[in-house]
Amino acid sequence: MNLGSLIDGHPDDAISLISRGRPTTYGALRAQVAAMRGALRDSGVTPGDRVALLCGNSRYFVVSYLATIGLGAIAVPLNPTSPAPELESELAVVDPKAAVIEPAAESAWNGVDKSKMRSLTLVVTTDGSSIAGGSNIDALLNHPPVDIVDVSPNTPAVYMFTSGTAGAPKAAVLTHCNLATNIEQVDEVESITKSDVFYGVLPLFHIFGLNVVVGCALSMGACVVLVQRFDPATAVETIAERGVTVVPGAPSMWAAFAQMPELSADAFGGVRMALSGAAKLPEAIADHLNRRFGLKVYEGYGLTEASPVVTTSVGDEWVPGSIGKPLPGVNVRLVDESGEDVLVGDTGEVWVSGLNVFSGYLNDPQATSRALTTDGWLRTGDIGVVDEDGRLFLVDRAKDLIIVSGFNVYPAEVESVIAQHPHVKEVVVVGTPHPHTGETVRAYVVTRDGVHLDEDALVDFCRSRLARYKCPSKVLFVDQIPKNVSGKVLRHSLK
Secondary structure (H helix, E strand, O other): OOHHHHHOOOOOOOEEEEEOOEEEEHHHHHHHHHHHHHHHHHOOOOOOOEEEEEOOOOHHHHHHHHHHHHOOOEEEEOOOOOOHHHHHHHHHHHOOOEEEEOHHHHHHHHOOOHHHOOOOOEEEEOOOOOOOOOEEHHHHOOOOOOOOOOOOOOOEEEEEEEOOOOOOOEEEEEEHHHHHHHHHHHHHHHOOOOOOEEEEOOOOOOHHHHHHHHHHHHHOOOEEEEOOOOOHHHHHHHHHHOOOOEEEEOHHHHHHHHOOOOOOOOOOOOOOEEEEOOOOOOHHHHHHHHHHHOOOEEEEEEOHHHOOEEEEOOOOOOOOOOOEEEOOOOEEEEEOOOOOEOOOOOOEEEEEEOOOOOOEEOOOHHHHHHHEOOOOOEEEEEEEEEOOOOOEEEEEEOOOOEEEOOEEEOHHHHHHHHOOOOOEEEEEEEEEEEOOOEEEEEEEEEEHHHOOOOHHHHHHHHHOOOOHHHOOOEEEEOOOOOEOOOOOEOHHHHO
16 A cells, blocks of 8 residues: 555546646646656655655645655655744654755755754755755656555654644654545545545644645545635635635634624635634634524544544534544543543543554654553543533643644743743743634743843744744743642643
């Protein structure tokens, strides 16, 4: 098998992608992927090698991704807008043989210490480049093609960076079987057809965009309209003009649509399936969209380590607030602190098993053992409750994870960066509610010897080292951090 074959078997003249207004047929996409496979192979990329993808939502990302996994190599999607220090730490973990870089990532790439990437032999750029020695991708797409490589189902296909169930970001190892299984599980419920057109604004360096949008759509011969950045007004126009039928998004996208009084009642008349995931969708927004547009936004639940979808409310009665029922082949338990199943109506931590569940974190056996039980159950850290009809509802998180516009932010990572500032003595980071992004990051800081620090300067300090969504939107300077008698920080009191 090879997940890269998901584009095979569809009519040559059917449209697979629309990127920057330019359509690409399945026939052209297969030819470009085969050429890119040849270029990567002849540049020394072999099965098991890593290829870093620092690209936004573009045809180049899709071609590079499918070519990489088609060779039996491992794709490593990274946020192209991340600052150099963040990219450097991630690249050092995976040590890529090749990197595909779009213009937005060039500045950060140029600031990365390349000595930490001992295996790097090929740098591919997608546009006019300031990167010395970079090969232009359009030239590579004229390379002689090579065939796809057959691999074992348990061969890693993707290293996807995530905060995991605890701690700093780490690379989740997702196999060809994990990803292909979840595509099949989703399709069994959502019944995607070759007539569907997906709105592809979810970032492809995020597992929701990579496997739910691109993976599910292309495997069924549907079309994906790739969108580089979200603008609510332009989005509504694109959805209508392109005949979009499936709109997956994070709650922040649906909140933006709900706050557009100028939209007509039939603005989403052609949409047959509206999906929300990555974070909880406020019930007030779901109700508003339904009343105003007749649009039922179906929530689901997933996480990177499950490739990602665990539950969906598609195909069931629409109940705002419910994240639905487990997909076929996905097992879900709610357990107490002793690992015992709770009764219906009682809360418990969500545990997940199935062929879609990952094999662990790259080179991190301790984190893997914390996330996976010895018999293969994934401990999600999320607290849920199930009703008499089997519908799951999330009620809390067992850990300190903050979710900003669907992206995971762990306080420990942000705290470690802020603590590097020479005038910071102590820092604690918490999440606070936000009407547009679900949550936002807030930092409480104690300075050294009462030194005055400027809030904006400290936020800029973070932005030079972290992706923007991880940076605090508010910094509060305090005399002390609340702690209990044993010295543990009382995060709840700060929230």
